[in-house]
Amino acid sequence: MKRGLTRKTRRLWLVVFCLGGLGITTALVLNAFSSNIVFFMAPSQVRAHPPGSDRTIRLGGMVVAGSVKRETEGETPIARFDVTDGQAAIPVRYAGILPDLFREGQSVVAIGEMKGDGSFRASEVLAKHDETYMPKEVAEALKRSGKWDPRFGKAPDAASWDTMTRAEARQMDTKTAQAGG
Amino acid sequence: MRQAKGFREAHFAVCPLVTSNVRSAAEGAGARIIVTLPATSRIPPQTARPSRPGFMNRFANPGQFMRLSSVLLPWLSGAAVLTLTVGIIWGLFYAPADWQQGDTVRIMYVHVPMAWLASLGYFSLAVCGALSLIWRHPLADLAALEIGPVGAVATFICLATGSLWGEPMWGTWWVWDARLTSVLVLFFLYLGHIALIRAFDEPARGYRAAAILAIAGAVDLPIIKFSVQWWNTLHQPDSITLTGAPTMSMTMLAPLFICMAGFSLGFAAVVMARLRAALMETRARQLLSRRHADREAA
Numbered sequence: 345m346k347r348g349l350t351r352k353t354r355r356l357w358l359v360v361f362c363l364g365g366l367g368i369t370t371a372l373v374l375n376a377f378s379s380n381i382v383f384f385m386a387p388s389q390v391r392a393h394p395p396g397s398d399r400t401i402r403l404g405g406m407v408v409a410g411s412v413k414r415e416t417e418g419e420t421p422i423a424r425f426d427v428t429d430g431q432a433a434i435p436v437r438y439a440g441i442l443p444d445l446f447r448e449g450q451s452v453v454a455i456g457e458m459k460g461d462g463s464f465r466a467s468e469v470l471a472k473h474d475e476t477y478m479p480k481e482v483a484e485a486l487k488r489s490g491k492w493d494p495r496f497g498k499a500p501d502a503a504s505w506d507t508m509t510r511a512e513a514r515q516m517d518t519k520t521a522q523a524g525g
Numbered sequence: 526m527r528q529a530k531g532f533r534e535a536h537f538a539v540c541p542l543v544t545s546n547v548r549s550a551a552e553g554a555g556a557r558i559i560v561t562l563p564a565t566s567r568i569p570p571q572t573a574r575p576s577r578p579g580f581m582n583r584f585a586n587p588g589q590f591m592r593l594s595s596v597l598l599p600w601l602s603g604a605a606v607l608t609l610t611v612g613i614i615w616g617l618f619y620a621p622a623d624w625q626q627g628d629t630v631r632i633m634y635v636h637v638p639m640a641w642l643a644s645l646g647y648f649s650l651a652v653c654g655a656l657s658l659i660w661r662h663p664l665a666d667l668a669a670l671e672i673g674p675v676g677a678v679a680t681f682i683c684l685a686t687g688s689l690w691g692e693p694m695w696g697t698w699w700v701w702d703a704r705l706t707s708v709l710v711l712f713f714l715y716l717g718h719i720a721l722i723r724a725f726d727e728p729a730r731g732y733r734a735a736a737i738l739a740i741a742g743a744v745d746l747p748i749i750k751f752s753v754q755w756w757n758t759l760h761q762p763d764s765i766t767l768t769g770a771p772t773m774s775m776t777m778l779a780p781l782f783i784c785m786a787g788f789s790l791g792f793a794a795v796v797m798a799r800l801r802a803a804l805m806e807t808r809a810r811q812l813l814s815r816r817h818a819d820r821e822a823a
Binding site for chain 1: 659695773
């Protein structure tokens with residue numbers, strides 16, 4: 345009965361099994377190294393498992409609204425802000441120029457080390473923009489109508505705004521302005 | 526003399542691609558590629574069982590491919606140029622700027638299609654590998670030979686535009702996060718494939734090794750796709766998902782889709798043109814080597 349297996353079918357199964365085996369191996373390896381593949385640690389993770397002092401880590405989270413304080417020490421700008429993942433917040437100090445996308449409510453990744461007092465000394469700050477793309481007019485309309493405050497995080501459900509054209513957004517904006525004024 | 530020998534070897538290697546279809550090619554009226562086997566062929570004689578061309582081999586006949594592609598290629602190229610012109614002009618000049626990224630967001634209209642083509646190109650390499658290893662499809666090896674460099678260029682453009690985009694937005698040209706690293710691995714897989722498929726004097730060996738590499742390397746594709754979900758990365762997750770509404774304004778999504786369609790058509794046209802050129806080159810070499818052999822015999 346087995347002679348029904350043609351050479352083609354045998355080769356097909358061979359390739360399928362090899363690919364399956366390779367896939368499972370890769371999955372296991374990636375799973376085992378998963379903690380090394382993640383790009384950053386969240387504040388609550390850092391709090392739960394504090395890394396050794398002087399160990400460089402990447403801390404990722406959202407910049408807490410109202411926490412950003414900028415000053416200058418001589419020529420270098422200094423920024424202090426809190427980074428949160430919703431469960432814990434860690435104060436960060438960074439000396440240098442922040443990326444353009446840095447703002448309150450933005451996700452950032454700070455590279456540096458934890459200090460003994462529980463604060464984070466960053467040597468580099470990267471801005472991590474999220475997956476929302478919208479025209480300025482739409483963002484303005486959402487902000488003015490009170491549907492979204494970018495300082496407190498993500499944009500509202502995409503279905504509520506992604507079909508809005510710029511003209512519609514401007515219209516909505518004027519209406520809100522009239523109602524408000 | 527050395528060169529002639531090289532020609533003949535290439536000729537023999539291509540022969541298995543053609544022998545199985547010699548009959549059907551000869552039957553097809555006006556077939557442009559008809560290969561007459563040299564008497565000294567090293568190819569074992571085909572089994573006596575008459576094989577009817579199944580689904581897999583229907584387009585396996587190079588002559589049929591040449592006829593079909595000569596009609597298809599101008600349309601494909603025209604459609605690609607037209608779509609790309611509309612998409613690029615719409616994307617670069619008429620689509621709105623992003624509320625926080627400004628005009629930098631327009632890099633997307635090149636970056637995203639290239640990322641898509643990088644994955645699609647490698648997937649088609651893997652499909653060609655399977656067609657070659659399992660079904661011994663005569664065109665699959667040549668297609669893999671021609672897809673490789675085009676896919677590698679797409680991957681390189683994807684990485685380069687991503688880097689140019691990352692500097693002003695993230696504040697860095699490059700980070701070793703899961704998404705960026707897995708795409709870099711894909712680029713090296715392409716380079717490996719390009720080198721391996723051309724590495725042997727006997728082309729059939731290279732085809733076979735490259736087919737195995739292409740299939741094994743396909744494991745990287747789901748890693749690229751899901752890297753932004755499985756691990757936290759600097760690269761943002763996908764804006765276009767199967768489950769939810771796209772988190773991108775339609776005013777940007779429409780030109781993006783047109784650009785993706787345009788670049789994909791262009792990719793297909795370039796691969797098809799390269800494949801036609803490769804088949805014609807094979808044929809020219811066969812003619813040359815035959816003439817050479819005739820002259821030597823005389």
